[in-house]
Amino acid sequence: MPHSDYSYTGSEPLNEEPPVSELISTFITKKGYDRNHGPIPHLDASKHRISITGLVKQDLSLSISDLKSLPQHSVICALQCAGNRRHTMRTKLKEVSGIDWFDGAVMNCKWTGPLLRDALEKAGLELSSDQYDSAHVAFACHQTPCQDDEWYGASIPLSRAMDTKSSVLLALGMNGAPLPANHGAPVRVVTPGVAGARSVKWLDKITVQMEESENFYQQHDYKILPPEADSKENAEGWWGKVPAIQDMPVNSVIGVPKSESKVTRDGEGRVEVKGYALPSGADGPIAKVEVSVDGGKAWTDAELLGAEEEGQEGQEGVELKWAWCLWKAKIEVPKSKNVTIWSRATDTAGNTQVRCPEWNFRGVAYNGYGEATDVEVV
Numbered sequence: 127m128p129h130s131d132y133s134y135t136g137s138e139p140l141n142e143e144p145p146v147s148e149l150i151s152t153f154i155t156k157k158g159y160d161r162n163h164g165p166i167p168h169l170d171a172s173k174h175r176i177s178i179t180g181l182v183k184q185d186l187s188l189s190i191s192d193l194k195s196l197p198q199h200s201v202i203c204a205l206q207c208a209g210n211r212r213h214t215m216r217t218k219l220k221e222v223s224g225i226d227w228f229d230g231a232v233m234n235c236k237w238t239g240p241l242l243r244d245a246l247e248k249a250g251l252e253l254s255s256d257q258y259d260s261a262h263v264a265f266a267c268h269q270t271p272c273q274d275d276e277w278y279g280a281s282i283p284l285s286r287a288m289d290t291k292s293s294v295l296l297a298l299g300m301n302g303a304p305l306p307a308n309h310g311a312p313v314r315v316v317t318p319g320v321a322g323a324r325s326v327k328w329l330d331k332i333t334v335q336m337e338e339s340e341n342f343y344q345q346h347d348y349k350i351l352p353p354e355a356d357s358k359e360n361a362e363g364w365w366g367k368v369p370a371i372q373d374m375p376v377n378s379v380i381g382v383p384k385s386e387s388k389v390t391r392d393g394e395g396r397v398e399v400k401g402y403a404l405p406s407g408a409d410g411p412i413a414k415v416e417v418s419v420d421g422g423k424a425w426t427d428a429e430l431l432g433a434e435e436e437g438q439e440g441q442e443g444v445e446l447k448w449a450w451c452l453w454k455a456k457i458e459v460p461k462s463k464n465v466t467i468w469s470r471a472t473d474t475a476g477n478t479q480v481r482c483p484e485w486n487f488r489g490v491a492y493n494g495y496g497e498a499t500d501v502e503v504v
């Protein structure tokens with residue numbers, strides 16, 4: 127067993143998120159959230175290997191230098207926990223099961239490493255391209271036991287991995303530096319547009335197979351259960367019938383002003399509203415964010431902030447389709463003690479946020495309108 131960060135034990139792993147007001151202060155997230163189902167292993171990059179096996183012509187065992195010798199790609203994308211905004215579902219609709227994430231279980235980072243596709247092609251697939259839709263690529267980390275399984279695992283459809291535009295990476299670097307231990311060093315999967323649960327950290331095995339990963343976190347977690355599955359017992363029969371979350375839905379949240387805060391209007395009676403927006407799956411980038419202060423009767427277009435404006439130099443040519451979008455709006459608001467502000471995002475494919483999605487037991491994929499409530503406007 128490799129040395130692990132046992133200050134965070136298996137029963138109490140590191141799970142933390144930054145406040146949204148801080149998160150939206152930079153386009154590239156410097157200090158992102160941590161989501162762990164077990165202790166953080168500290169691996170020796172010079173000894174670490176990942177195996178590629180299953181429906182491949184040749185099993186491979188790749189070192190970190192082998193991964194570095196493949197063509198390197200960079201992608202700026204949001205990595206988001208499927209449980210992001212669970213607190214809102216819990217408080218707005220009904221109690222749900224899971225960590226009480228607010229709106230900060232997401233980070234927008236620049237990830238660098240070889241494409242999963244190139245690594246799979248090096249092994250050679252034992253499948254023809256018409257079989258890609260029914261096959262899966264399973265990722266595993268056997269480095270530390272997790273709370274609900276002996277190892278951590280996930281899978282994505284093989285078609286996603288092989289899509290030349292999907293940018294699924296075996297990431298070695300994050301924001302221009304090697305991956306830190308807490309984010310999966312020396313190598314993690316990054317699945318742009320897909321729930322963070324599939325971006326397996328401390329990756330040690332890739333398997334091409336006809337079934338999804340058999341891991342607990344693919345089979346018994348991270349699924350949008352129907353409302354009748356409203357307890358652990360009632361959920362039991364549903365896990366096998368409901369698909370595992372892959373693409374995340376279009377979303378936006380308000381970071382400024384905060385709920386229950388006091389804001390002063392400018393000379394023109396306006397208040398500044400700021401937040402982030404996320405496209406649905408592969409349907410980015412964000413095309414529009416609107417803000418309303420009258421319960422959705424009138425909507426004002428927010429200004430979408432470019433990556434350059436946020437002080438990102440040298441980002442030219444880096445695809446922003448998978449990235450989040452920071453936005454701001456100045457909106458006229460009458461003086462009042464309890465204003466509710468909403469935000470609503472639409473992506474390039476036309477997916478628009480809903481007022482409030484249906485309740486689900488695990489409180490995942492919440493994408494109701496962004497909301498700041500009880501704002502005192504003076």
Ligand SMILES: Nc1nc2c(c(=O)[nH]1)N[C@H]1C(S)=C(S)[C@@H](COP(=O)(O)O)O[C@H]1N2
Pocket residue numbers: 158159160161162163164206207208267278308309310321322323324325326327328
């Ligand atoms: N090995 C391993 N990979 C993992 C996890 C984990 O607990 N163990 N958590 C997953 C989940 S649910 C999320 S949301 C992201 C969180 O990544 P981060 O901790 O780098 O933010 O990692 C995913 N990959």
Ligand SMILES: [Mo]
Pocket residue numbers: 161206207208209322323
């Ligand atoms: Mo997650």
